Amino acid sequence: MSKKELYVILGVSAIYMLRMSGVFMILPVLTAHMFLLQGVNGCLLGIAxxxxxxxxxxxxxxxxxxxxKIGYxxxxxxxxxxxxxxxxxxxxTQHIWGLIIGRALQGSGAISGSLIAFLLDSVKSQHHMRAVAFIGIxxxxxxxxxxxxxPIITDxxxxxxLFHGITILAILAIILTYFIIPTLSNNFSKNNETFFIIFNKIKKIVSNIQLIRLSFNIFFIHIILILNFxxxxxxxxxxxxxxxxxxKVYSIIMLISSIVVLSYILYLEKKHCVTHILFKCMIILLMAELLMCMSAHFVFNFLFGMQLFFIVFSLIESILPAILHKISSHTYRSTTISIYSVGQFLGLGCGGILGGFxxxxxGIWLVLCCAVVISTICVFLNK
Incomplete structure (x- = not known):
């Protein structure tokens, strides 16, 4: 791998980290703190x-x-x-609708597909797996x-x-993009394929059974993630x-999850059996949701269910892109990733609205029961 390729990978990774940290930091605290806003109720909370x-x-x-058309x-x-x-x-803002409008603007900056496409165009094909793996880590x-x-910053x-801090992270990502990431030439304009040829190829990709299954998997597990949070x-x-x-609770749980998942992924790579473990992961996911649903009044049992969930969720999040990379074509890999990403973000959106409703x-019990039902669907989807 050349220095230029490594430079691009590190730059894209830094942009990803700055952008996604602003997304993830909100998850553990938004529900608990949104009730301080004017006009809030459960449904508007879910919409936000x-x-x-x-x-x-x-x-x-x-x-x-x-x-x-204009460049990444x-x-x-x-x-x-x-x-x-x-x-x-x-x-x-002091009102829930200000939060909703702000979150909508945040979401409209959909750069995930462009970042991945930029990365794949900047790195030789033989290094794509390594580049995507680095982003995943x-x-x-x-x-x-x-x-x-x-939670520390919010407290x-x-x-x-917290949101002022997220703005600063976004500005840092803009600076990185402008000064560090090189500008690529516009490859699309050099493509002689007509609209109908492109449309037919995309239609073929969308009809791929494996891609459909993977997209539904990422859709469902992100609904479950938001329901839990x-x-x-x-x-x-x-x-x-x-x-x-x-x-403190999240840090201990996430530290244990990271150690377990990293160790297991290294084992799976050596055994070359990544695709065979997904069904077992879905069964463990169902067990975790059942345990949390039945143990909302028992400290140890609920914490153990949380731990089990974060381990298996992180493992599934690592397995699905590895399978996706194998089934995607080189020419339309970015299109495949975009379709998969749509399932991911659609799951986040549906999870928020469904959970709030x-x-x-x-109450809490109904949300957890819904997570159990969706986990059951995931098991049958991968049977």
Whole structure:
């Protein structure tokens, strides 16, 4: 791998870390702190959480098409600017609708597809797997660090201080994009394929059974993730953990999860059996959700269920992209990744709205029961 390729990988990874840390830091604290805003209720709470994912779904493919026309760098910077503006709106608002509008702007900067496409265009094909794996590792590290520091920052500076900090991270990502990431030539304009040829090829990709299965998997597990994060802070408070110590609970759980998952992934790579473990992971996911659903009033059992969930969720998140890479064609790999990403963000959006509605309708227990049902669907999907 050349120095230029390594330079690009490190740059894209840094942008990813700065951008996604602003997304992940919100998850453990948003539910517990949003009730301080004016006009809040369970349904609006769910919309505020889920609208980010829906805006990502709406703008993911258009942003990809625009980046093919005008270049990746411009779209990435534009998306980060929107993300920063949305963060500042949330930081200064006193009303739930201000939070919803800010989150919608954050989500409209859908740069994930452009970043991955930029990376794959900048690295030789024989290094694609290594590059994507490096992004995945940094993704997990970012998730771990953000889950720890999000509650700490919120406890010290409030929800507004957290979003001011997220704006700063977005500005740093813009600076990195502008000064570090080189501008690539526009490959799309050199493509002589007609619209109908491109449409037929994309239709063929979309109809790929394996891709459909993987997209549904990532869709369902992200619904489950958001459902859990909607109720976990409330359950922890009910179990006697004050909000200012939640970061300690998450940090211990995430540290153990990272060690277990990293060790197991190294084992799977040596055995070359990544694709055969997905069904077993879904069974463990169902067990974790059942345990949390039945143990909302028992400290040890619920914490063990949380631990089991984070281990298996992180493992599934690592396995699915590895399988996706194997089934995607070289020519339309970015399109395949975009379709997969749509399933991911759609899951985040549906999870937020569904979780808020269920929380308003039947409380914590109903949300956890829904997670059990969806986990059961995941088991049958991979049987």
């Amino acid at each position: 959480i889920g609208i980010y994912g829906f805006m990502q779904v709406i703008f993911q493919i258009p942003c990809g098409l625009i980046s093919d 760098k411009s779209v990435i910077i534009g998306g980060l600017v929107l993300f920063a503006i949305g963060s500042e709106i949330v930081a200064i 940094n993704f997990g590290i970012t998730f771990f660090i953000s889950i720890i520091f999000g 010290r500076y409030g929800l507004y201080g 909607i109720v976990m802070p409330k359950v922890l408070i009910n179990l006697g953990f004050s909000a200012n110590v939640h970061w 269920l929380l308003e309708l039947g």
